[in-house]
Amino acid sequence: MECYRCGRAADYDRIAVGRRSGTVAGSLCLDCEDEWLTPETVTSMATCFACDEPADLLFPKWDSIVESDDGSGPVETEYKICLTTPAACHYCIQR
Numbered sequence: 001m002e003c004y005r006c007g008r009a010a011d012y013d014r015i016a017v018g019r020r021s022g023t024v025a026g027s028l029c030l031d032c033e034d035e036w037l038t039p040e041t042v043t044s045m046a047t048c049f050a051c052d053e054p055a056d057l058l059f060p061k062w063d064s065i066v067e068s069d070d071g072s073g074p075v076e077t078e079y080k081i082c083l084t085t086p087a088a089c090h091y092c093i094q095r
């Protein structure tokens with residue numbers, strides 16, 4: 001699965017989930033998590049951590065992922081969203 005922010009197929013602890021759709025849009029690679037979503041960031045699932053606008057995407061940590069071998073099939077993911085799950089708007093994720 002490719003990182004939703006930088007497009008690389010890198011290792012990841014978090015996934016990107018559409019807040020309204022609930023569908024998995026991609027991953028959030030470890031580099032992006034370190035550089036962009038730092039551990040010191042105070043986060044809420046309702047608002048973008050960078051600009052406080054309503055969030056479009058949530059970045060929960062995943063529990064388990066089943067991905068088809070060729071990467072083209074559906075991805076089944078288990079994850080938990082809580083009040084402090086990081087979230088961002090489309091505008092901020094593209095900077």
Ligand SMILES: [Zn+2]
Pocket residue numbers: 003004005006007008028029030031032033
């Ligand atoms: Zn990335």
Ligand SMILES: [Zn+2]
Pocket residue numbers: 048049050051052053088089090091092093
């Ligand atoms: Zn934002």
